[in-house]
Amino acid sequence: MTLRAFTISLLLCTLLCSGGSYAAVELNEDVPETYIVQRGDTLWGIAGMYLKRPWRWPELWDVNPQIDNPHLIYPGDELHLTWVGGKPRLRMRRGRDIKLTPNMRVTPLDLAIPTIPLDQIGPWLRRNRVLEAKELNYSAYVVAGDEQALISGPGDRIFGRGPFPDDERRYGIYRVGQHYADPITAEYLGYQVIDIGAAKLLSSNRDEVAGLEVTRVTEEVRIGDRLLPYEERILDSSFHPRAPAEDIDGVMIGVDGGLDQIGQYSIVTINRGKRDGLQIGNVLAVYQLGRIVFDKATQTNVQLPDTRAGLAMVFDAYEKVSFAIILRTTRPLHVMDIVKNP
Secondary structure: OOOOOOOOOOOHHHHHOOOOOOOOOEOOOOOOEEEEEOOOOHHHHHHHHHHHOHHHHHHOOOOOOOOOOOOOOOOOOOOEEEEEEEEEEEEEOOOOEEEOOOOOOOOOOHHHOOOOHHHHHHHHHHEEEEOOOOHHHHHHHEEEEEHHHEEEEOOOEEEEEEEOOOOOEEEEEEEEEEEEEEOOOOOOEEEEEEEEEEEEEEOOHHHHHHEEEEEEEOEEEEEEEEEEEEEOOOOOOOOEEEEEOOEEEEEEEEEEEOOOOOOOEEEEOOOOHHHOOOOOOOOEEEEOOOOOOEEEOOOEEEEEEEEEEEEEEEEEEEOEEEEEEEEEEOOEEEEOOEOOOO
């Protein structure tokens, strides 16, 4: 799959804008009345420049009916801060040309600014999936290499054993990675599987043994690697940053690369998923657990309040776990830091 820039939709989210229970949108101090969108900007960065709570961007955005598809923002566009009925509104004036032909409107989507830095999450989405134990146990696997080879590369023939659906000809080659478990309840949450290549089916027989040709690798294919029907993962950049509809109380249980500290744009794993109400685009506040200190006055231990230390946004959600990108930090974060509604 190839990554392309995608349409950035700023659809007015009724979840954010309805109900009347939200307080007024809070602007940052000294925000610009006029801002010209720059190449390299992101929607999140612009929202953070104007708002104390950037995920409430749809409440600030003022749809301009005179502009075709006003939900696309390009470098050169002018944003103007105005006030309507005592409420702030951000209006846009198109600062670039849109080419016209007699039959269609040509919009160079590759120039539209993304919601978040897509180059941070694109490679992750291509390389990582989460499988339940049942899915993993019943998947096909590499049982042998050609001529008893232990490792294989592009152009080599390998043999797989397991279920090979009749209508599937392309397979991804995956290696089992981390076993995710809830650190609080010890519940099994799933297995990380890491993309290491691809293969095309050549032949199969009654014993569910198939011959395949390796077509792509990121590292050598080994006996035991899993063969999963090819899944084209499209990077959907139409994120709508918003607070979760459900109360979330989880922890970060892993970080890409196994680092000790987590910073801006790090990718983290959270022990909450779709069953808990998490959805793609949900923004979470990251808290660090308050330390336990000794109170000399009462001669007892007391726990300090949790400290808010950052913001994360979910970009991939499974049943029991989710992946999120850290969008803002005020101090170094760590595995086991808490995530909650912002």
